[in-house]
Amino acid sequence: EAGVAQSPRYKIIEKRQSVAFWCNPISGHATLYWYQQILGQGPKLLIQFQNNGVVDDSQLPKDRFSAERLKGVDSTLKIQPAKLEDSAVYLCASSLGPGLGTQYFGPGTRLTVL
Amino acid sequence: DAKTTQPPSMDCAEGRAANLPCNHSTISGNEYVYWYRQIHSQGPQYIIHGLKNNETNEMASLIITEDRKSSTLILPHATLRDTAVYYCIVSEHGSGNTGKLIFGQGTTLQVKP
Numbered sequence: 341e342a343g344v345a346q347s348p349r350y351k352i353i354e355k356r357q358s359v360a361f362w363c364n365p366i367s368g369h370a371t372l373y374w375y376q377q378i379l380g381q382g383p384k385l386l387i388q389f390q391n392n393g394v395v396d397d398s399q400l401p402k403d404r405f406s407a408e409r410l411k412g413v414d415s416t417l418k419i420q421p422a423k424l425e426d427s428a429v430y431l432c433a434s435s436l437g438p439g440l441g442t443q444y445f446g447p448g449t450r451l452t453v454l
Numbered sequence: 455d456a457k458t459t460q461p462p463s464m465d466c467a468e469g470r471a472a473n474l475p476c477n478h479s480t481i482s483g484n485e486y487v488y489w490y491r492q493i494h495s496q497g498p499q500y501i502i503h504g505l506k507n508n509e510t511n512e513m514a515s516l517i518i519t520e521d522r523k524s525s526t527l528i529l530p531h532a533t534l535r536d537t538a539v540y541y542c543i544v545s546e547h548g549s550g551n552t553g554k555l556i557f558g559q560g561t562t563l564q565v566k567p
Contacts (some may be wrong), residue, residue, distance in 0.1 A: 344497075369552070380561055381559065382456070382539075382541060382557030382558055382559055383498065383557045384557070385554075385556070386490075388554070393471050396554065401546060431497050431498070433497070433498075435553060437553075438553045440502070440524070441500075442488075442500040443500065443553070443555060444500070445497030445498045445499070446497050447497050448496075449496060
């Protein structure tokens with residue numbers, strides 16, 4: 341069974357530029373999560389999708405971050421414009437459904453904002 | 455905020471059992487205890503979860519106290535590849551819940567030869 345795929349694995353941009361990350365969850369997984377992990381901290385949930393609808397985006401900085409999951413499969417997370425404090429690893433995870441237990445994480449995208 | 459408390463770091467000798475404690479004194483009746491680990495430069499990996507009974511799988515055992523206010527993850531024969539940050543998380547389970555995971559700082563386990 342293929343795992344959660346993410347791209348790119350690394351990205352370096354300058355502040356005020358825009359960046360997008362892509363995630364392909366495990367086939368059949370209805371729920372998709374985006375997390376932000378700052379160095380030395382645990383992952384923090386940014387947004388949760390159930391199919392193509394948003395379940396929880398309470399921690400998403402909506403003035404600069406956006407995410408979509410148009411067909412209920414792949415998802416993209418965008419930052420525009422980026423700030424220095426956005427430097428982090430962005431993790432995508434998926435599960436069969438909300439409240440159904442385990443989440444499977446991708447390898448993450450390491451973003452450096454200069 | 456995370457609802458669990460873990461020691462920031464622990465050491466374990468290779469081949470010995472690693473016992474990682476977790477306090478979750480405010481856990482509610484419908485919350486499960488989950489354990490994940492994160493090896494350097496990788497995404498978190500699910501290990502095990504439980505409600506009130508002890509659980510065992512091919513990776514680890516989970517011991518939950520009778521009052522459910524604390525638990526211990528046991529890696530029976532730690533190897534160097536078990537060096538990682540281990541996260542203990544409480545989360546609601548079942549339909550109608552979001553399954554949201556709130557990660558704390560975790561315990562950094564260093565397995566030494």
